[in-house]
Amino acid sequence: MGKTATPSKKPNSSTISKAIKKPRRLRPKRPLTGYFWYLKERRSGLARERPEMKNKDMIRKMAEEWKALNKEKQKAFLQKAEEDKKRYEQELKIMGGKCKKRKDSSDSVDSTK
Numbered sequence: 190m191g192k193t194a195t196p197s198k199k200p201n202s203s204t205i206s207k208a209i210k211k212p213r214r215l216r217p218k219r220p221l222t223g224y225f226w227y228l229k230e231r232r233s234g235l236a237r238e239r240p241e242m243k244n245k246d247m248i249r250k251m252a253e254e255w256k257a258l259n260k261e262k263q264k265a266f267l268q269k270a271e272e273d274k275k276r277y278e279q280e281l282k283i284m285g286g287k288c289k290k291r292k293d294s295s296d297s298v299d300s301t302k
Contacts, residue, residue: 215284217276217281223266223267223269223270224255226266226269226273231251235247235250
């Protein structure tokens with residue numbers, strides 16, 4: 190009797206990556222720009238106005254609206270962005286040296302070779 194080949198069970202790539210990933214460091218959430226504050230506020234209203242609209246089309250529409258907004262109306266959202274940036278910087282100071290930027294790959298080159 191010959192052996193029948195059975196497919197080997199290989200772990201799913203997402204399973205592997207979940208096992209390898211390190212826990213995320215606690216760090217402050219990055220600040221939003223004025224444009225993203227506008228999107229955040231406008232999205233729910235636009236979704237109620239036009240529920241049949243796809244997300245991709247909503248983003249296009251909101252981008253056009255943002256470009257058409259006069260500077261006075263944009264100013265409110267840009268002010269929220271400045272406040273959010275201050276919050277972020279303050280939280281970074283509280284965290285101290287725990288939140289560092291990643292080194293570039295060029296920094297990690299071994300110079301002893």
